Structure formats: C-alpha cells, structure tokens
Amino acid sequence: MSDEEQLQFVREDPEGFQDFRDVLSDYAPQIEKLASQLGQNPHSPQLVGDLFRLMHTIKGDAGLCRVMFVVPYAHALEGLLARLRSGELVYQDVMGDVLLLVLDRLELVMGQIAAARPVDAVQMRTLLETLRTLESAPLPSVLATCTRLVAAMVGVQGNSEAPSAAVAGNAGGQSRQQDMLLFRTLALQLEQRMPEFVGRTERNLKLALELNRQAGGWVDAEQLEAAVYMHDVGMMFLPEQVWLKLGTISDHERRLMILHPAWVAGLMGRMPGWEGAALMVMQHHETPDGEGYPYGLVSGEICQGARILALVDAFEAVMLKHAHRGQRRSMLRAAAELNAADNQFERAWLDPFNQVVRRMLEQPAA
Incomplete structure (x- = not known):
C-alpha cells in the first residue's frame, strides 16, 4: 500500500x-x-x-x-x-x-x-x-x-517579536501586602476543594512569573501575581455541583460558569491599585479568534497579563488531564497540545512559554 x-x-x-x-x-x-x-x-x-x-x-x-x-x-x-x-x-x-x-x-x-x-x-x-x-x-x-x-x-523554537504592553501602576504600602495575603489565602482555599488542585497555586505562580521574565517583563509582576491567585476564585461562588461536576455540563450550568471571571474582577476592581489584575482576571478566558468569554474579544483587545493566565491555566488543565502518564510525558503532552491550538494562543507568548517549559524538562527529577 x-x-x-x-x-x-x-x-x-x-x-x-x-x-x-x-x-x-x-x-x-x-x-x-x-x-x-x-x-x-x-x-x-x-x-x-x-x-x-x-x-x-x-x-x-x-x-x-x-x-x-x-x-x-x-x-x-x-x-x-x-x-x-x-x-x-x-x-x-x-x-x-x-x-x-x-x-x-x-x-x-x-x-x-x-x-x-x-x-x-x-x-x-x-x-x-x-x-x-x-x-x-x-x-x-x-x-x-x-x-x-x-x-x-x-514548540520550543521561534523568535516572535514581543508585543508592546502598558505596565500597570504599582502603589506600595502595607494595605497592598494585606491584599496580596488575602488573595493568596483565597487561592489556597480553592485548592482544598479538590485533591488534584493541591499545589496548583504555586505551580501556576511559578510558571506565570517565569514566563513573564522570559518575555522581558512585559507585565507588572505584582499585578500578575494577584491575578494568578484570584483568576479562578470566582468558581467558589458557583454551586459546587456545577464546578466540581464530572462530564458534560448543561447550558444553564455553562452560563453560570461563564460568569466566574466577572465576579472576581468586579471585586478586585473596587480595591484601589488592583485594576490591572482585575482586567487580567476578567479577560483570561478570551481568545485571539474571538471565541472566548465573557465578551468575545479578539487578539488586540486582550491585555497581555490575561494572555499569560490563559496559557498557564490551559497548561495546568492539560497536565491534570494527563497526570496518569507521568510527569515528563504529561508536560510534553501539555506543551504539544497548547502549541497545536493555533487559534487559542498567540505565537508571541507561546515562544517564551516554550522556552520556560524546555528548561523545566531539562531539570533533573527531584
């Protein structure tokens, strides 16, 4: 043949x-x-x-x-x-x-x-x-x-030009430290809802900050850290039978699920100095092809921090889905899937992401 x-x-x-x-x-x-x-x-x-x-x-x-x-x-x-x-x-x-x-x-x-x-x-x-x-x-x-x-x-190759991005403002002070502690506490509370979530916050934070550094620090690191902590906290506002459900969700449940970024973004937007993080949280399920939610934004309308969150969130989800394959193979599979998703992520962020993942793969097993 x-x-x-x-x-x-x-x-x-x-x-x-x-x-x-x-x-x-x-x-x-x-x-x-x-x-x-x-x-x-x-x-x-x-x-x-x-x-x-x-x-x-x-x-x-x-x-x-x-x-x-x-x-x-x-x-x-x-x-x-x-x-x-x-x-x-x-x-x-x-x-x-x-x-x-x-x-x-x-x-x-x-x-x-x-x-x-x-x-x-x-x-x-x-x-x-x-x-x-x-x-x-x-x-x-x-x-x-x-x-x-x-x-x-x-997908570890590529030299896409870094997109320009406005860096969010950074007000200091004790209140900001207290805010960050609150954000982190809420993220750790979310982890406790599912055994496979344990350690998720630290994994996501490490990958997001390293990705941002690899890309040249396009996004304010403090705003990004807050967004990593808070981006899925809105899930806890949903009935547990919705966000912990295995299998297909109903149209009504999907409509509820789509609301979770807005709930947290609205909360953070009312806290002085966290407007940048709030925008990242609001937009982290938007995709360059306009098929994301909640607003169906397209490439140029999505802030850079949200693009980092989208990659980190998707990488973690695929890693969890393929955890039975072993750490190295699940990482390879996750990176391959993200690079194959042509319409979901942008090359300008995939390239530094791929470099970070390659370094992770080259690290000796603990």
Whole structure:
C-alpha cells in the first residue's frame, strides 16, 4: 500500500478505530516506563527488545483495526528501535521523547478525526518524512533530528517579536501586602476543594512569573501575581455541583460558569491599585479568534497579563488531564497540545512559554 493510500486520515472502521484508540492509550504508559528505564540503563538489550516488540505490536494492531495512517509512523519508529537493538545506535533520552510525542500526536489526530475536525495532513506527512530519516542516518544526525522533532512538536523554537504592553501602576504600602495575603489565602482555599488542585497555586505562580521574565517583563509582576491567585476564585461562588461536576455540563450550568471571571474582577476592581489584575482576571478566558468569554474579544483587545493566565491555566488543565502518564510525558503532552491550538494562543507568548517549559524538562527529577 502506498503512502498516499495509507495517509488518509479517516475512520475506515469506526468500531476498530475506537478499539485502537483504547489500546494505544494502554500501550503509551508501558512505552514511557521502558523509556525511563532505558534512560537509566541505555545498553540493556532486554529493555530495547521489549520496546521494539511493543512498537511492533502497535503497528500490527493499527493494521488489524484498519487505522492505516498509523502504520507508517509506527514502522518508522520501529526502524529506529531496530537500530538500537542491533547495537548500531545507543539509546538517548531524546529518542524516548520522540517515541512518546509521536504517539501523542497520533492520539491527537485520532481525537480530531473522532470529533470531525480537520487534520493538518501536510504537517503529518512532514513528520513522517523526518521520522524515516532516523532509520539510516548516522548517530550525530539521528540525535540532531530527534532534538529538532521534539522542538517542533513541543514548540520550543521561534523568535516572535514581543508585543508592546502598558505596565500597570504599582502603589506600595502595607494595605497592598494585606491584599496580596488575602488573595493568596483565597487561592489556597480553592485548592482544598479538590485533591488534584493541591499545589496548583504555586505551580501556576511559578510558571506565570517565569514566563513573564522570559518575555522581558512585559507585565507588572505584582499585578500578575494577584491575578494568578484570584483568576479562578470566582468558581467558589458557583454551586459546587456545577464546578466540581464530572462530564458534560448543561447550558444553564455553562452560563453560570461563564460568569466566574466577572465576579472576581468586579471585586478586585473596587480595591484601589488592583485594576490591572482585575482586567487580567476578567479577560483570561478570551481568545485571539474571538471565541472566548465573557465578551468575545479578539487578539488586540486582550491585555497581555490575561494572555499569560490563559496559557498557564490551559497548561495546568492539560497536565491534570494527563497526570496518569507521568510527569515528563504529561508536560510534553501539555506543551504539544497548547502549541497545536493555533487559534487559542498567540505565537508571541507561546515562544517564551516554550522556552520556560524546555528548561523545566531539562531539570533533573527531584
């Protein structure tokens, strides 16, 4: 079967398609575990063999389930693993990142197909062509290509020009310290409502401030800190059965949910000196394409701090959704998803965000 025939991003057999999606989600943690073990013992023939057999199984299952577009990607990865198994190459962590990210990208594509959303076929064909070079290139070229692939899929490259932004005013004084303590206390109260929220405030604050520094300090750090603390506190004004609900919410519940930024922004706007943070909170669910809420603002109408909050909020949400994958893989998946959301975030903020995430990934595990 030719590439043109295989790379048709469609559901030939809906039942088989769903079966393969379920199977792939089961295989992915096994691959992550083996990749992690190989990072500790890169010369282990047993681990490399196990990884090769698992990829071969994925390729076979894709064929059986008629998810044919997966087959050439699995085959290319299998070719890389065959070189490791023969001893021609020595395993490096970046190779494991490629395995995981390609599987994640295939999962994303299957999700797009299931939701009847368009797939970027040109991008996927380019990915396949690059993967195929790993089957024969010398080791230095393999490592360089793997690094470029990870950068492309996670989005760590780019040199967008920084947007201009007005820096919010900064009035000092004891009352501001007391205000900030109140904001932080409310954020920590929100954390206690759900076990998976614990630690969320510190994670979000660290990422937001580091992102702002990476971008050159476009946003007033004190206003940004207050906005990080307060941006979701309005959720506590909703009935718990709405914001703690699992699954689909009703239209009435969605209308209530949309109100939560305005409640907190209104509160902060009445506190002297926090107008900048209030605006960030009000707008942090707006998106450049005008599909956000509460006002449907477009790119130039959204303040810079709100754009930071949107990225941080989305990154945390995807991390929580994929927490079962393990820390490194969930971070890679979250970064990849945010970079794939072309209409939700702006390149000028994604670029510094990607640099911050890359540094986080390079830090040794505690």
